[in-house]
Amino acid sequence: MNADGDETPEAAYRLLHERAVGQSPTPGERSLSAAQYDSARADYLAEKRIVAKPGVAIWPPTSQTLMKRLGNGSWSTAMTSLGLTTNSGRTRGTGSFSDDDYRSAVAEFLDAAADGDNRSVTSDSFAQYIVWAKERTAAGAKRPSGAAVRQHFGSWEAAKTAAQA
Known part of the structure; x- marks a missing residue:
């Protein structure tokens, strides 16, 4: 106070x-x-x-x-x-990934989850996507974060459905 x-x-x-x-x-x-x-x-x-x-x-x-x-x-x-201005940044709702980028990232993840030889991805869960996306980004292949994917599609299930369409 x-x-x-x-x-x-x-x-x-x-x-x-x-x-x-x-x-x-x-x-x-x-x-x-x-x-x-x-x-x-x-x-x-x-x-x-x-x-x-x-x-x-x-x-x-x-x-x-x-x-x-x-x-x-x-x-x-x-x-x-509050009557203040902010530093210019990207327009709200726009990001560094296109709709195709989101779909292909989730599709790539689902392929990795379905591949029994891929030990870093053990399921197609949202938690596994988060780990996978961080690993891919750290390796230089930038992928949308789990939160960004969920925000873009509305839910993890909707993201998986869209990626498989």
Whole structure:
């Protein structure tokens, strides 16, 4: 809670912006990134000796909470709702993978899962896809993350169905 007793997400952002930048945010000013906000939050919690515990909400909230409460899941939208601008990034909903990229990555994974000789893939589960995608990306063959695949198709089952179509 800030000195005024205000526990709103807006107050949390103001506090952490002041700590990170040295002054209050002003309308039209460029915002902190979500990572900068979370870093300032971690420093604040450490300084105040506040320890997060499962199931207990602590203040200031995480960037995820600000995104949910102020921005419908988007950091940029949350910052705009506070009257701030954000660093330019990709347009929301666009990514580095096309629909074909998603389908072919899942199809490639399903082929690996069906191949009994492939010891790194033991099933066609979502958890196995996550491991496989990380391994392929680390080997230089970038693949969409599990979360991105699920978001793109709506569910893991829908992703598998689309890849097999």
